[in-house]
Amino acid sequence: MNALRIIEPGFGVTVQDLGRPRTQHLGIPVSGVLDPVALHLANALVGNAADRAALEIRLAGPTLEVGSPTVRLALAGTRTPLEVSGAGTVPAHRSVRLRRGQRVRIGPLADSGSAVLAVEGGFDLPAVAGSLSTCVRARIGGLAGRALVAGDALALRVADPAPRGECRLPVDTYLDETGPVRVVPGPQRDAFTGAAFDLFLATAWQVTHDADRMGIRLEGPVLEHRCGHDIVSDGIVTGSVQVPGTGRPIILLADHQTTGGYPKIATVISADIARLGRLRPGDSVRFEAVSIEDAQAARATQRDWLEETAASLEPAGAWLDRDALYRENLISGVV
């Protein structure tokens, strides 16, 4: 089997695409990548369709070994480089073609809460409800419905991608967005006092360590409910900001429950979901209220930017495979 073999699993590394938005009425979480912008860019770099399933890395990355003639990879959503055994580092946002037996390691992510590693052609895994996304809680998708472990082999759909010029993303400043995260107030804006809503927007919230693929708990002042913190359970979207009895908000992410009984003070707009995926414990986050029309326009702008960016990748200079160079005596022979 042509595969990527998992030597070290990292922590919480899962196969993800854009998830299962159409089976929420059965109680199945959407899942999918925390950072859909990174998925789009990583796929573009290796020549895939934008929604092809890839590996999502949170915290510490894995060490992988190429178990096929070659494989083409690219990492996005972080500036952490790929470390290729005995051959130095390859920057993120750049495609690279590796040979059988080469190992690639992704160290702890220093600058992002998640990152995406795409391979040309993607993985040969069974789809569940139209998606390869892993949902560990529901035990579906990815490899046996779980995070990767040492010894796993991810079957590749393309065993030997054609040699071609590699490419890179000319600018990666999308990682530097620092403005407030935009929200549309509600659906339960009325469950909070006016002062609580103002405080929600005025506060620099801190991301706690209680952050996973289901959601991020924020630390800051207590937001007061107008009349209790229980509502009749209703539906949840990715980006819902719910406020339980503690008065501290929780932003719900890809693996959120499909329904819930806490009031939701606001909802992060779809164009800013990717930024939530990059938040790390200790980061500070502010919110800004926008209209639904502005939210929709922001999403269209993001789509246009992604399509233009994916269509205008730059050729990347040859990556120096030092092993190969030594073998061919090209370095030691140069004066």
Added chain:
Amino acid sequence: MVGQEPDREFTPVFLPAGDTGLVVQYGDTVDAAVNRQVRGLAAAVTGLDLPGVVDLVPTLRSLLVHYDPLVVSHAELVRAITPLALRRHTTGLSGRRWRIPVCYEDDCAPDLPLVAELAGLDPAEVVRRHTATEFEVFMMGFLPGFPYLGMLPKEFDLPRRSNPRIRVPPGSISVAARQTTVYTLASPGGWHLIGRTPVRFYDPGREHPILVRAGDLVMFEPVPMARYRELNAWPEGHEIRPEDGR
């Protein structure tokens, strides 16, 4: 309150869940009529086959319309759905009916004595009333394949446990707030456990992992512990098929 404010009960309020969700909400009352309104609306909106609508999640008193903002806008959806939301819907049934075996004994029913005490009944009468009710699946949520079923008689309007359990075993049948549920996976839980079923309401290894859907009808049938153990011993639990529900 039912009957006193009929207009408010069935007057839709449209709420935004960001730019990807539209909530159509009917008051705050939890009852079968309001929930049928929601399920009936879901069926009617499905019939419109609106471009950009991704999924429809009916809950107790509101419908969440998940949509793709690159295809359709909040305002367009409100415009398209309003005439249907103003109409009265009284059915919302799927046409599927289930008979589910449940063991109401010993370890399977740790909270049965407490529920009996709170409801002012003896335990056998709690079981009799729980198995005499034909439930409608009001909504799915919380866990994959997890149904909220209603309504139990008034004496079952119980608060949740003040101290939720860390781990409720899968298959547990619980009650609170005149509703009953089936835990589909091991999970924390705050409702009272009065029985356990050998039927797997969620099995990721099955071709169709989810057993029931909103609008299905469910009746529970008491089985003795020995029968429960026998049915539960199958690796995939007790296999079951729906009957025609109309």
